[in-house]
Amino acid sequence: MVRAWYMDDSDADQRAPHMTDPPQPVELDQLKNIGVLYWQLSGNEDDETLAGIRKDRGYSYNDLIEITPEKLPNYEQKIKTFFEEHLHLDEEIRYCVGGSGYFDVRDKGDKWIRIEMEKGDLIVLPAGIYHRFTLDEKNYIKAMRLFVGEPVWTPYNRPADDKDARKEYLKTMGLAA
Template sequence: MRAYYMDEDPSDQRLPHDSGVAVPEEILDKLGVLRWYIPVDAEGKWESQVDVIADERSYRNRDIVFVTKEGMGDQFEANLKKFYHEHMHEDEEIRYIIEGGGYFDVRESPTDSWIRLHLGSGDMIVLPAGIYHRFGLDTNMRSRTMRLFKDEPKWIAHYRGEHTDTNPFRIDYLKNLQSNGVAVGA
């Protein structure tokens, strides 16, 4: 996984948009972004390593989503737009990339800058509840991803706006940032 600040170029979201400024791991830690690298192997050893993390974090359900034109059919373009629209969740978002790759963009506090995380096969990430983020595919336009859930599999996005700024999960996230020594914007 690579982490860097995004440039300000609004063109094709599949491009790297690398500003050339790397994001230190300490910043990701303060933002609550957890990450692991678990190589995908033919023997399936990766599954037991994912299971350990899932058990530690109380994840009981999972599914595998194929973010491809073939996997999503007519809903492919609509889903990509939905995933890339800035949002937050009231649960952690935990993903393990089995094949392909993509970008998770997260908002830094208090600057509100976009930090781009480029994930590929073997990368696992946990985004905390309440963090503003979005997802997009890279130029390979495919990702086979395991999604893990504490309860039944669901994906409920709360798109950024006045309502989400006052969402209790967003407020708790900002309080956690402050306890980690991160300044929080107004």
């Protein structure tokens, strides 16, 4: 089951949990209120519930990525790139089939929420939400990336408030100017 919490302001290793002291947990309803969707699945690549979600949401393309120093060329640079705050023009859909990592998302007050991903967790980040990704201290995740149609993975680093996806996200969240 997914865990999420507000992050501290520490500059320590990005792969550390970064929980506040005392911890400030974030519930699934709070994630849903910022457009983040979550399902707990089996962790199997051929999960039946995943097949239904894919059909219902139109996720027609998928691939698998393993992020680990041994399998990802330029690992340290890639991890730094993934951790740069950015948004996408489409949903970002990830299903963890092995290992673990963190997605960080901004709440409506622009504070960081850390979402811990482990085997079986499926997360959908809405188009236009500022976020970033990092592994945890285990340095390994195997994830299925899902897309509607052909894969597009173009990050727009913050600030990207001029993008239509960002404007629509803010409007949906009741934050439009």
